[in-house]
Amino acid sequence: MRTVDVAEETGYSVQQVRDLERLGVIPPAARSDNGYRSYTTVHVHALRAYRGLAGALGPVEARRLLTALRAGTLTEAAAAVDEAHARLARERAEVLRAQGALRAIQDEETGPDGDSMTITELAEALGVRSSTLRFWEQEGLVEPERVTTLRARRYGPAAVGAARIVTALRAGGYGVPAVREIMGTLDGRDGLEETRRLLGDRLDRIAARSVALLRAGADLAEVVTAVRESAVQETAVPEVATPGAPPPPA
Secondary structure, three states, X not given: OOHHHHHHHHOOOHHHHHHXXXXXXXXXXXXXXXXXXXXXXXXXXXXXXXXXXXXXXXXXXXXXXXXXHXXXXXXXXXXXXXXXXXXXXXXXXXXXXXXXXXXXXXXXXXXXXXXOEEHHHHHHHHOOOHHHHHHHHHOOOOOOEEOXXXXXXXXXXXXXXXXXXXXXXXXXXXXXXXXXXXXXXXXXXXXXXXXXXXXXXXXXXXXXXXXXXXXXXXXXXXXXXXXXXHHHHHHOOOOOOOOOOOOOOO
């Protein structure tokens, strides 16, 4: 296939196809004697897979994953794709917990967060660093309780719930000033409704990314299979006839 043929098949421009080849998203194209590129269906599958991965994980992670899929074993390739699905599942679970915390705030209940937590325990539960929680405290996003003479931080159920909401909003791309404004309005009905809408939008975007990853799955399978088959063919030892032995049957 010519570069223009691949571009038409995948919806990329000719320059984009060349750029993605240069970045390692697709395998290097074969070159004819006159220097023209020659592509195969594997390149088409790789470009389609990249589009889905970029929509699900972002372009940088998509490039890294596609490069790793071609270089690693089949087991490693499957594990990398499974981890991408798991990452989206973790993001979705965190937003759902944030929605639960928001409902608890609305109902003026302690919610499902249980007993108070240390900063280390909360950071581990949220998948963030302790320094991130300290930064959020400085910015007025989450207020912990201090209960020891060493002023060690402990977070009660309300603070844990607030931290879950902040985590979901920050992961959704909202800056600190926007999150501070949102957290400051949670006492009012309008603030609750707006936060509920934002968290719902976040779930919708995660769902769209999950669908993009699913669509990339079939093309990823074609790329990985083709690479594995090519590797097997390159390492296969040709059969050498033994002198004096009868020729193989026709």
